Amino acid sequence: MSDLWADGLQRLRHEPTEMRVRLRSDGRELVDTTRALLVWEPRRVVPSYAVPVADLQVELTPSEQAATPPPDGILHPLIPFAAHSSAGQVMDVGDAVGAGFRTEDPALAEYVVLDFNAFDEWLEEDEQLVSHPREPFHRVDVRPSSRTVRIELDGVVLAESSRPAMVFETTLPTRFYLPREDVVAELLPSERRTSCAYKGHAIYYSVAGSADLMWSYQEPLPEAKALAGLIAVYDDVVDVYIDGKLRTKPGGALAEALRQEFDMSS
Incomplete structure (x- = not known):
């Protein structure tokens, strides 16, 4: 199983969730969706949430901030969101510079991956999340x-x-x-x-x-x-x-x- 996990780690992975996911920042609701995806960029060990661009309630624009080249090896939680290991476009999410990322994967064409730490509050249903999205395969x-x-x-x-x-x-x-x-x-x-x-x-x-x-x-x-x-x-x-x-x-x-x-x- 650990070998299978390691092999999968090299790929861009995503998993749907039926949870209602909400995002708030500066007293404003930015996202309220039941169509979120959990996304792991290659070599990432913890997921980020991707939400449909159509469900985003602030402007999404290409950023002048470039992606940071990721280090070699596993991208553990100490590696910042800006270190992207897949091809795509860094995006500004409202006033949050570089807080979004649109991958070139066709399956995610309608989605933007969001930096958990760039915003004030994430909720799954009515429970506030801590640190990063929880994944369904983690115990x-x-x-x-x-x-x-x-x-x-x-x-x-x-x-x-x-x-x-x-x-x-x-x-x-x-x-x-x-x-x-x-x-x-x-x-x-x-x-x-x-x-x-x-x-x-x-x-x-x-x-x-x-x-x-x-x-x-x-x-x-x-x-x-x-x-x-x-x-x-x-x-x-x-x-x-x-x-x-x-x-x-x-x-x-x-x-x-x-x-x-x-x-x-x-």
Whole structure:
């Protein structure tokens, strides 16, 4: 299955949805449609919404802003919308410069792909979206476990717990969420904030020698409510022992990007 997923990743993909999709910005409704498509440009791992041009309630014009050449490899969520991996025309959506993209794919000729982060509010039916559109093929399974998880950084124990929550998420490495009282390192509040389409808004903590290393969902989305208040750590940059056995660090483009980020911030 992972090989099939990797093969499909090289193509421009799209999937219809029956959900009513609405888009608002600056107090104005820009889109209200039941004909949206989820679109993945080649090598993109998270989708964008494409909407019929006829359902767009602001002017759509060719932009003077050019597409940014995408980097090699997987285009993970840290790669901005402007890095387009398919042929097409960058568009201005009302006052939002470069916030649209019309691909040359004939199947999408009547559609414009929109930059999620260029607008204030997206809704599927009456639920507000976080971070990016959710895809129908993505799962996030939270499972309580009695396995012992020990987290070390440069040989120093940061946390150890025999009551972790294991998070198994499609295409991502397993993450380990621990009760805060099982974290022995001093947690220093950070200003960093991130969002996950499936889990919600995260706050971050630093530890001595490493900024923004751990995070927590204080008020997660309903599907991830079991994670409320638990502490997770980037196992891409620390050592994780499961029942005393060292776990191999995750690989891939996102893991490498995270390691580079921590090298620069530590």
